[in-house]
Amino acid sequence: MGRQASRRRRPAPSAGGGRRRRTRARSRRRSGGQGAVRGMAIGISVFAALGGGVAVAHWQETRADSAADGAVDAAAPLRADSGGASPSSTPSPSLKSSPSPKTGPSASPSPSASPDADKVIAVPATGPGTFTTAGTGGSAVGSGSKVVRYKVMVEDGIDIGASDAAAEIAAILADERGWTRDGVHSFRRVSSGTYDLAVKIATPGTVDRICGAAGLRTRGEVNCRVGENVVVNLKRWVKGSPEFDGPIGDYRALIINHEVGHGIGRGHETCPGPGMPAPAMMQQIKGLKGCVANAWPYDRNGDYLGGPAVP
Structure with a gap:
């Protein structure tokens, strides 16, 4: 009996043992809470990563939409049928230094007046999407050995004749401030x-269809x-910018x-400094950034009117 009684009696738990059990319980509760917090953190990180992906996609889409100077370009060397907006790998010519900023290219008029310049066009x-091709233009302009063969085509049904447009474009390409320089x-x-x-x-509308087929808006x-x-x-040919x-x-x-x-491999450039001529390869329709509007890649002295390359 005494032995059984002694078995039934258990020593009272010490105060330290109770504290240890309560501490372990609290520890388990805390670790469970931390696990939940970690789970929430992982969920937030995944959500943030997905959100970041959306932001990158939106940025890329926006950039693709606005990659132009009055122009959204698929800029690539000749015959490279690229639908993207990546710049050409062809380096731009070296910029020639000048002792003082230029205020602009020559103020002299364009090489020839357009027959359509004073005409209300x-x-x-939109139009039918069919084109009339201007006739052959004779001998090449410029002395460079790399001959660029080009056609001029005008959509049918608009108030511009193919021969008139071809004459104006030929005069631009033949100008001493142009790419032949x-x-x-x-x-x-x-x-x-x-x-x-x-x-x-x-x-x-036809521009949208042709450019849209290459993924450009x-x-x-x-x-x-x-x-x-x-x-x-x-619209740009008639109304300008x-x-x-x-x-x-x-x-x-x-x-x-x-x-x-772009067709001969040039990429976009930006303003070289306030008051200087905007490069012809600058997206001038998006703003001049302190530069002066300019249509020509070279001035009459043969200096290249360029600026820093745009990545």
Whole structure:
């Protein structure tokens, strides 16, 4: 009996043992809470990562939408049928230093007055998507050994004749401030056979269709270049740009020089400094950043009017 009684009796738990059990219970509760917090943190991190992915996709989409100077470009060397907006790997010419900032290129008029300069030209929203090709332009302009064969095509049904547009574009390309000044390129207009560039003047709707097929969104407002196609928006050809302070003929020169510049492998550039001429390869329709509007890649002295490359 005494032995059984002694078995039934258990020593009272010490105060320290009770504290240890309570401590372990609290520890388990805390660790469970920390696990929940860690789980929430992981969930938030995943959500943040997904949110970051959306932000990157949106940034990329926005950048692709706005990659132009009155122009959304698929900038690539000749015959590279690229649908992206990556700059060409061809280096820009070296910038020549000047002892004082230039206030702009020559103030002299464009090489020839456009027959359409004073004509009221309607800008229909869209057109048939078919084109008339201007005739052959004769001998090449420029002394460069790299001959760029180009066509001029005007969408049917608009108030611009293919021959008139071709004459204006030829004068731009022949100007001493144009791309022939690099000593590398010359330009020959053709109407058939092989060619390197096709300059197409088209209604906003047709521009959207051609550029959109390459994944570029012009929204009825701007130009693009995709592969060999330099697609000029009739709206810009007729109305110019609010960022360009000059006659419409000079703005047309900027369109051609910018897009043909991409065609020969030039990438985008930005303003080299306040009061200096904006590079022809700058997206001037997006703002001049302190520069002076300018249509030409070179000045009459043969200095390249460039700026820092845009990544």
